[in-house]
Amino acid sequence: MTETIFPEISIAALKAGDRAEFARLAASFSTPIYRLALKMTGDPSDAEDVLQNTFLKALQHIHGFEERSSLSTWMYRIAANEALMTLRRRKSQIPVDENPDDSDEELAPMQFTDWCCLPESEFVSAEAKKQLDQAIQHLPDSLRVVFLLRDIEGLSIKETVEALNLSETAVKTRLLRARLRLREKLSSYFGERVREVS
Amino acid sequence: MTHTYSLTCQELLASISDYVDGSLSPELCQEIERHIRGCENCRVVLDTTTKTLYLYRQSAEKIALPGEVQERLMSALDLSEFFK
Numbered sequence: 001m002t003e004t005i006f007p008e009i010s011i012a013a014l015k016a017g018d019r020a021e022f023a024r025l026a027a028s029f030s031t032p033i034y035r036l037a038l039k040m041t042g043d044p045s046d047a048e049d050v051l052q053n054t055f056l057k058a059l060q061h062i063h064g065f066e067e068r069s070s071l072s073t074w075m076y077r078i079a080a081n082e083a084l085m086t087l088r089r090r091k092s093q094i095p096v097d098e099n100p101d102d103s104d105e106e107l108a109p110m111q112f113t114d115w116c117c118l119p120e121s122e123f124v125s126a127e128a129k130k131q132l133d134q135a136i137q138h139l140p141d142s143l144r145v146v147f148l149l150r151d152i153e154g155l156s157i158k159e160t161v162e163a164l165n166l167s168e169t170a171v172k173t174r175l176l177r178a179r180l181r182l183r184e185k186l187s188s189y190f191g192e193r194v195r196e197v198s
Numbered sequence: 199m200t201h202t203y204s205l206t207c208q209e210l211l212a213s214i215s216d217y218v219d220g221s222l223s224p225e226l227c228q229e230i231e232r233h234i235r236g237c238e239n240c241r242v243v244l245d246t247t248t249k250t251l252y253l254y255r256q257s258a259e260k261i262a263l264p265g266e267v268q269e270r271l272m273s274a275l276d277l278s279e280f281f282k
């Protein structure tokens with residue numbers, strides 16, 4: 001699915017050190033990699049570091065790329081690792097968060113207001129954008145990265161498994177938890193808007 | 199309509215991801231659709247989850263790579279000559 005978004009890049013040419021081909025790779029992948037990095041770190045300067053390091057590593061390691069996954073999944077894998085390392089470095093003094101695969105966690109929804117039919121202007125306001133960003137930044141890193149790869153970048157479950165080196169069960173559990181948590185956060189905000197608008 | 203669901207709210211919640219991804223069997227989809235016709239809370243959770251995903255996808259499409267970030271990337275990779 002994701003592969004079709006990107007133009008055909010010749011892996012053989014990349015491995016042969018064809019710089020024009022690498023420039024094409026950089027041109028076509030820089031926006032998705034930057035988007036992932038920005039949403040992971042929440043910081044434009046960190047995102048730029050992640051972007052540059054991702055391509056530098058790709059350049060360094062393309063010889064060892066065994067093509068067990070697609071090129072785009074491989075690029076996302078490098079970028080996700082870079083972003084997670086940046087975040088770990090940033091908060092090395094804070095203890096690790098909860099176990100992301102603890103399936104006993106309470107998933108039970110608390111918000112039951114239907115906010116789907118708010119006027120469209122409510123969803124594109126600056127405040128709505130801020131709420132969306134904040135909700136995503138509040139997710140633990142381990143859930144955020146799964147959500148971004150699967151739901152924002154459009155990787156399949158299988159590609160997300162390959163990019164993060166997790167089991168399929170872990171990816172699915174994290175994805176469900178991320179989606180429900182985001183729904184809960186947005187529901188607090190938009191539910192309030194429903195009460196104010198009506 | 200009877201309200202004896204073969205699917206509990208908790209079970210529906212556990213399948214919600216697969217449902218919105220369209221990866222559930224037709225039988226399970228039918229059970230979910232039957233459940234939400236009689237359970238308003240689950241209907242709202244399902245609809246607002248779908249809307250949540252839609253809003254995030256929509257907002258991500260607007261993210262563009264700033265031109266100067268692209269230029270610095272090409273320069274860091276020593277590829278500037280290909281971007282004139």
Ligand SMILES: [Zn+2]
Nearest residue numbers: 206207237240
């Ligand atoms: Zn229910």
